[in-house]
Amino acid sequence: MYRQDLAPVAGSLLLSALLAAIPLAALFVMLGVLRMRAWIAALVSLVLAGLIAVVAWGMPVRLTADAAALGAAFGFFPILWIVINAIWLYNMTVSTGHFDVLRRSFSRISDDQRMQAVIVAFCFGALMEALAGFGTPVAITAVMLIALGFKPMKAAAVALVANTAPVAFGALATPIVTLGQVTNLSVDTLGAMVGRQTPLLSVIVPLVLVFMVDGRRGLRQTWLPALACGLVFGVAQWLTSNFVSVPLADIAASLLSALAMVVILRLVPLEPVTAEPAESTVDEADSRADVFRAYAPYLIIVVVFCVAQLPPVLKLLNAVTASFPWPGLEIQNSAGKVLTLTVFKLNWLSAAGTLMLISGLISIPVLAIKAGEAVRSYGRTLRQLATAIVTVMAVLGLAYVMNASGQTTTLGTQMASAGAAFAVLSPILGWLGVAVTGSDTSSNSLFGALQVAAANKAGLQPALMAAANSSGGVLGKMISPQNLAIAAAAVGLAGQEGNLFRKVFGWSLLLLAVMCLIVVLQSTPVLGWMVP
Template sequence: MWQQSTDPLGSLWLSALTAALPILVFLACLVVFRLKGIIAALIALAVQIALALWGFGMPLPSVAGAGLLGVLTALWPIAYIIVMAVWLYRTAVASGRFDVIRSSISVVSPDQRIQVLLITFAFGAFLEGAAGFGVPIAICAALLVQLGFRPVKAAMISLVANAGAGAYGAIGIPVLVGAQVTGIDVIELSRAMVLLLQPLTLLIPFLLVVILDGWRGLRETWPATVTVTIVFSGIQAGVLWFLGPELVDLGSGLGAMAALFVLGRVWQPKRVYREAGAPVPAIERPSLRETIAAWSPFYILTAFILIWSLPVFKGLFAADGPLAATVLTVPIPSVTNAIVGASGTPVTAAWSLTPINATGTAILLAVFASFFTTRALTAGILWRELRGTVRDLAAALALITLILVLANIANYSGGSASMGTALTAVGPLFPLLAPIIGWIGVFLTGSVVNNNTLFAPLQVATAHGLGVDPALLVAANTAGGNTGKVISPQSIAIAAGAVGLSGRESEILRASILYSLGMLGFICVWTFVLSLLPH
């Protein structure tokens, strides 16, 4: 078996900087040289393979095995989820229901600043809590384009807004996994998240308005912005503190949407803001029945996702459950029991095919349920939209696949651990840098869940060594990863595919990167301040 090393070059910082080269190359290709996402990913992947083979000494069969796991994971469950989510959205548009959705949003306010708060922040949080995995980014970005936003701005705003909910996506799984892999009590970790992340969440609605219309826009829309912030953050903090992470995004998203609907009945900004070139919508007030029917695909989606998230449903597919035979687990050759981790433990890597209990299957059932309850849809339209979805997302899914191949090779070669270990060597200043590990983890994997699986134990071990609250550093890992989702290649590719900009990911990245780094800097400083307090 091959033994991983976090310091193959004899200098921890040199090894860590070497391990970071593929990330730096990828960013440079997109931001400096403005290459297409797939070209940038291919170059970065070539650098990663070379480093794994000759820098970290990883055997070629293990490199191939790690890459295979990346390809399989990209296909299932990630591509499956994304295709199903966008297919659901496209069928809603094809059915004509989206015209009613657009009218119901315009009734709240024709002002696009209010629409952004309603769609990307409130409704996006609701979708994040129900599905996660890029679903809110894809759907909200597409909605904004339909409402008259330019594609790049629609994608960027949806990515930034997702930072308000991304840490608790898919029924709180990132926090639940962080607690599970570290042994920290879930409520203790949830309360640490409130103390660490809530100040940033309070600021995001204000940031969204400033991005759109500057300080003038903030002065003109402060009643709506303050209302959304108080309701959203109040519900989010309360649920986290007393109940845990499972219902955080669903409750705060629903509450913020309801608050904006009520506020829209008694207050509107004096000046209606519209993006340059965006048509002013004709205000048509759909009936309550029409509105409920139009939004029904998303209600149906939420219902299926909630059922799929219930412990009793998950128990059906557990190792001793009645449907355990439907879960196919495939060990990855040349990785499982072929690599010894830096800690001395043999590595286990497997790919699971879960055709029934996959999140994508829940979305697929929502598509069919919406189809059978919508007279305007025919089987021909349904399959046409599926073909169009696959065609339009092909480039984005190819980019996601390349990035996951790169990430898996980085992880199993020891490169990711090398970067994390180097950052732990700074001693008492480590809390200042702890969120950066989470940021790197999500940039590599595109998932706050995977990030916590990889690096949360490292954060706990360092916390014990420094005498810092372990829950704080795991929360920092989660929060830092949450800011990394804004520019993770997977998120960028999803956003690009949703707004029709596949191949132009660099434009979205350039528009988003400063916001990601700014939020990361805020979390770093605030983590360090909290680490100085007694616990």
């Protein structure tokens, strides 16, 4: 059985951490500086991580290959399984013309692209994040923005930046539930703490979106509805996570913020100004039946996912779940404990991707699409996402090789040795975890226990540092190669992930700095009263 070593390079934790950082640094340089295709950058970084694991960490080649295979399998299921079926459902609405009806319906709420960015990418995207998570909201909202007249690159960038504040409570708070499992802290306590951090981001993100769409003019002309949307979302997320139910935080926040936008746009109409030429939005007379069919697939998604969470239904769906250790992957951490990351969970019936597939099948008769066309649409979807599939599987392979060999733990342990200054580094650690894995759940699983250990050592609040991992992690989502690949493929820009990375990297760092400031102040008497 392979046992991880925290400091394999000359017994130095610092030198080992610097070596472990090379695959990640190479990945981001290839994307942001060299502008290489994401799937090539991901494969090169995977090879680098594998070589470092074998040469420096002494991990057997067979185990390294097994770890990469497990990561690739996890990348396909459940992550790509969700995205493929979500994009398939969208493609069916396009081929039947119902997506044009949906576009016109959104345009009637507001024909202002700045407000459409907030309503679609932030409010509706948060609902998709609440129900499915993983890359679904980015994929769906990006193509919706294109239908509303956005240029592909801007649509993808806006969708990525919008997918921040809701992420910690995504997929019915799966990241926070996972965080509770690995830290032995109460899910309610962690949810309450996260609910006192990410709502502060929620106030800022809609303002960032209108600035991305229309610059300073957009911010000056639309700050009131954007700010109102962010405030309603943040307050709803805070109240729900602290006093009602952690899993329902994003559902309540997304619906209430969307309602707030509709109301305020009726009360304070804006002069229709677009930042770029929009596609024709001729006000065709759509029948009520057509409008219903256009919204029906998304209503079906909401209903299917909600029904699937009912205890009797969830128990039935989980009855066929299979969990098994990945063959040949036997690993202990540096303390001699067997790692659980080698267990593969095949919840094929209760998985969000399967529920999305069921929603698509139910939508076929509603959309009045022939079965043959639905099958052909699925084939087109697979071809559309081909490079994204390779990228996501390679990136998750990279993450699992680093996790299994001990490279990720070495990086985290080096950061955790900072003492009281760890309050600044805690969100950065979460950000790094999500940037690599593309998942707040995976980042919490990796670093949650480490955050608590570092907090106890530095005399900081364990719940605060654990929550900071999740709250900081949401800001790494937009620069994760897996999400960049999904966004680029969804809008037809496969191969331009490097350009997209450059568009959103600055926003990721800026918002991360805001979260670091929040966490630091919450670790002091200034905002210490916010810690439950």
